[in-house]
Amino acid sequence: MSSGDGSPVDHLHYRQLGQTDLHVSIIGFGASPLGDVFEVIDQEEGKRAVHMAVDEGINFFDVSPYYGRTLAEERLGAALQGRRHKVILGTKCGRYGASKFDFSAERIAVGVDESLIRLRTDYVDLLQVHDLEFGDLQQIVDETIPAMRRLQTQGKARYIGITGYPLAALQQVASALPVDVILSYCHYNLLADDLETTLAPFASTRGIGLINASPLHMGVLTEQGAPKWHPAPPEIHEAARRAADFCRSQGLDISQIALRFCFEYPRVATTLVGMSTQSQVKNSLSALRQPIDPAITQQVRSILAPVLNRTWPSGRPENSTPTALASLRSSQPIASAD
Numbered sequence: 001m002s003s004g005d006g007s008p009v010d011h012l013h014y015r016q017l018g019q020t021d022l023h024v025s026i027i028g029f030g031a032s033p034l035g036d037v038f039e040v041i042d043q044e045e046g047k048r049a050v051h052m053a054v055d056e057g058i059n060f061f062d063v064s065p066y067y068g069r070t071l072a073e074e075r076l077g078a079a080l081q082g083r084r085h086k087v088i089l090g091t092k093c094g095r096y097g098a099s100k101f102d103f104s105a106e107r108i109a110v111g112v113d114e115s116l117i118r119l120r121t122d123y124v125d126l127l128q129v130h131d132l133e134f135g136d137l138q139q140i141v142d143e144t145i146p147a148m149r150r151l152q153t154q155g156k157a158r159y160i161g162i163t164g165y166p167l168a169a170l171q172q173v174a175s176a177l178p179v180d181v182i183l184s185y186c187h188y189n190l191l192a193d194d195l196e197t198t199l200a201p202f203a204s205t206r207g208i209g210l211i212n213a214s215p216l217h218m219g220v221l222t223e224q225g226a227p228k229w230h231p232a233p234p235e236i237h238e239a240a241r242r243a244a245d246f247c248r249s250q251g252l253d254i255s256q257i258a259l260r261f262c263f264e265y266p267r268v269a270t271t272l273v274g275m276s277t278q279s280q281v282k283n284s285l286s287a288l289r290q291p292i293d294p295a296i297t298q299q300v301r302s303i304l305a306p307v308l309n310r311t312w313p314s315g316r317p318e319n320s321t322p323t324a325l326a327s328l329r330s331s332q333p334i335a336s337a338d
């Protein structure tokens, strides 16, 4: 099986992130679990997981001040001490709590300085707006992204990007003002594939790096199931249980099939897996190395087909309205760096 960029999907290889000079491993380390977002973790084991990932060649780490209200950044920064030069490090700005958002230029500038202290570094490779659909998109275009470009000029962030759940909002903002990278989550995995028809062609045409997050649909596609806060409607969880039961009956773990499915997708530079233990790092790598019988994957997809691409509301309602999105403009287009 080829990954589409010529490399077989049987080992960890690297892809250019859009037009940046960042070459990211096709498995990225999602650090939100380090902030006890899914469950309270063993901090020392989390550190060992980070070290194992680096040793195995996973070079892209994604975090945010929001994860565990700064805890994930603190823990990742500590774990990467002495290893920072080996990794590509991304964090975010604008979201600081479940309902705590501030996309103003002032807060973005202060937020980055705070993140750099916690991450024990003087720059991040990637700085992204965190969950833009919770903000005023016009402010994000007029104020937030220009502020991030200034931070880029100051050398605090090498590249900038946006993240969020509604694909149309991500696309409209990136159409109004160039960004280097877009991170989308829960739109390409066994439960969703609409990234392929919407954002992926757009990003490819514009030369924007695309990151796919949440290959396990934020824990739904696992044996233990999703955390209580998960926003998906019950029918998604029920279908995933049926799929997990089927996989078990075949002697397989649904998460391995789900990870493999994402790793084979060639139109994203990397897939971010949320990890906090060495066994999860090992499982991700083994999903890459061990092919799955396509007939099994097909059967799992059939079980999940009735809920494929079933979404949930996220952010301000107007940010999902086509007319409001279409009115988004940049008053002062700013050229993308590099």
Ligand code: NAD
Binding pocket: 029, 030, 031, 032, 033, 038, 062, 063, 092, 130, 131, 163, 164, 165, 183, 185, 213, 214, 215, 216, 217, 218, 219, 220, 222, 223, 255, 256, 272, 273, 274, 275, 276, 279, 280, 283, 284
């Ligand atoms: P995910 O789909 O990666 O699922 C994570 C859950 O699966 C955790 O409970 C983890 O313990 C468990 N898990 C991981 N590996 C496993 C394995 N091999 N077997 C069984 N269970 C396993 O969801 P996620 O963590 O939300 O997404 C990955 C990362 O992407 C995040 O950590 C974060 O860095 C990033 N992300 C960013 C945004 C955003 O910027 N808006 C949104 C979502 C995710």
